[in-house]
Amino acid sequence: LLFGKNIASVVGELPLYTLAMVLFTVASGIVSYHQIRKEYIFPVVGFLLTIAQVTGLVLFHNSLSQVVVVMFGSALLQLIVMTLLHIFREQIRVLIVNTMDFLGLFSRITALPFAPQKLRILIFNWRDTNHVWGGGAEAYIHELAKQWIHMGHSVTLFCGNDGKTPRNQVVDGVRVIRRGGFYTVYVWAFLYYMVRFRGKYDVVVDSENGIPFFTPLYVKEPIFLLIHHVHQDVFRIHLTFPLRQIATFIESTLMPKAYRNNTVITVSESSKKEILRHNLAREEHIRVVTPGVNIELFEKREKTEYPSVLYLGRLKAYKNIDVAIRAFANVYRAYPDAKLVIAGEGEHMSELKKTAGALNLNGSVRFTGRVTEKEKLALLATSWVAVQPSSFEGWSLAVLEANACGTPVIASDVYGLRDSVVNNQTGLLVPPRNDHALAESMELLIANHALRKKFSVEAHEWSRSFSWEKSAQDFIEYITGILQQQKKPIVTQKDRLSLAEAKNI
Known part of the structure; x- marks a missing residue:
């Protein structure tokens, strides 16, 4: 009586229509989740499926049953497509990127x-x-x-x-x-x-x-x-x-x-x-x-009031940052106000955080993630000492940049770092993967202000021996030398496109 005599036909369609609405809700939740993550392929595909739904309703709307079937079919299709996108989104992303890269060959x-x-x-x-x-x-x-x-x-x-x-x-x-x-x-x-x-x-x-x-x-x-x-x-x-x-x-x-x-x-x-x-x-x-090193970008600043140790670089296994954390645990026992800052990103971060947590250092070891140039300069300049405990390096730019701020570096005694760190002048070299030796060197420079000051002066002077202008010029001279040997002319303006x-x- 309340809804009229046609309500019986409507009630028969309610279960399927309700299920359609549930499917739409789940599919919309998947779209919203990925849209928040800025994965815009999901709303784009959702929009295209909505167009398909509207098209279906335009073509099939002669009866309530047809409308409900179209709504259910489009909801089911949307849920299936969004689920597949969610499961295979990385593979689909790679396919799209490679397609764009291929088209770029002709753009x-x-x-x-x-x-x-x-x-x-x-x-x-x-x-x-x-x-x-x-x-x-x-x-x-x-x-x-x-x-x-x-x-x-x-x-x-x-x-x-x-x-x-x-x-x-x-x-x-x-x-x-x-x-x-x-x-x-x-x-x-x-x-x-x-x-x-x-x-x-x-x-x-x-x-x-x-x-x-x-x-x-x-x-x-x-x-x-x-x-x-x-x-x-x-x-x-x-x-x-x-x-x-x-x-x-x-x-x-x-x-x-x-x-x-x-x-x-x-x-x-x-x-x-x-x-x-x-x-x-x-x-x-x-x-x-x-x-x-761009010496003009770096400056000496007042160091932190507490003992501060800095690692700056990629968080990779061969960089041995876990050794630095274990060494710092020994330092922390002698100097409870000391802080270790690990600045950088990499696939080893989660494991390093677990190491710090296992040693009860969560309050004294800070992971910054990737830092801006301004933040990097501040960290390099205010730290008492920087560490580079890597097992393999070609040179390490972070060493020169720390030196340019008057910060000495403790590094592994391995090739590359032997070149960038002048032992007992700009810093100290220690055996690789030896947390005891690294801890002793940290404590030495924390405790001995005069030695730390001496290394700071020497490190800053050492950094002034390097410039990107000279390095770029050296590289270009090697290039032009080879071109002359091979009698390859340097292309002039009129020869260029x-x-x-x-x-x-």
Whole structure:
């Protein structure tokens, strides 16, 4: 009586309609969850499915039963699609990114300005400084590239994309093209060179981060292989079968054969010795270009009132930050007001936090994550001492940057760090993975103000011996020397593409 005589037909459709509403609600919850996480493919697909639903209602609305069936069918379809998207979202993201990278082969890349009698430099590196896992190797490349831009050269950096940065970007005058991921960047480097870059550059810098880009197999321009440090021990300790064997074979056997006629650039005399020890290149082909430091950006500041120790860098297993935490636990017992700051990101963070928690150091060890340049400068300048307990380094930019702030460094006595830390002058070298020795050195510099002050003065003076301007100039001189030996002319303005022509690159 209350709803009229047609209510009987409506009541029969209520169970299916109610179920449809439940399915819609669950699907909408999945969409909202991912939209909050800025995964916008979910609302886009949801919008397309809504259009399909409206289309179904327009075509099938002759009866209430048809409407209910359309609503139920569209709700079920939306829930199934959203569930599949949720389960396979990473695979779908990779597919979309690779599709965009493929289409990018045929899109325009705007040319950068260049000067007459200057070089067009193409760099292949697996990451750049804006990558979520970017570190010292990426900073080295970027700082050199900035200096080359200031010298009038044009620089293009081709690297991997973490999915959080633009695919094409100009950073400090450097054109950055981001394609592919951890492994596929090597494939895209080959494809983009063959389709877009071939014949448009004077020199190629191939950055080896364990695995090089094997540019001698397809690049016709002069190639410079950049090796920060040898990775054989990293592979042996931190990779599992069969990746360990594959990576070791690539670096130790395939790479020397592929690059046997190319110049190798490395960052320290220690790295040069390691390259020779592993027979990765001939001595006459190796040149050393040390990192620099922008001394004008760093300054001495008042140190913290309490003993403060800083680790700045990537959080990777071979960096041995767990050793620094265990060493600090001993320091903390002698100096309860001491603090350890671990600044940086990396895949080892969760394990390091567990280590600190197990040692009851949660209140004294602070993990900052990735820091801004301003925050980094403040940490370096105000800390009493910095530590670099790594097992393998080519050099370590963080050492020079700490020194530029008058902060001494305690580091592992390993190749690379032996070059950047002058033992008993700018800091102390200790046996690698020896938390007892590291703790003793920390306590020595905390307790001995005069020694810490002496190291601070020496460290600051040592840092002034390095500059990115000099390093960039040294690198360019090696390049021009090879070009002259090979009688390769530096392309002049009239030989280059015009800006209009370059837009079709």
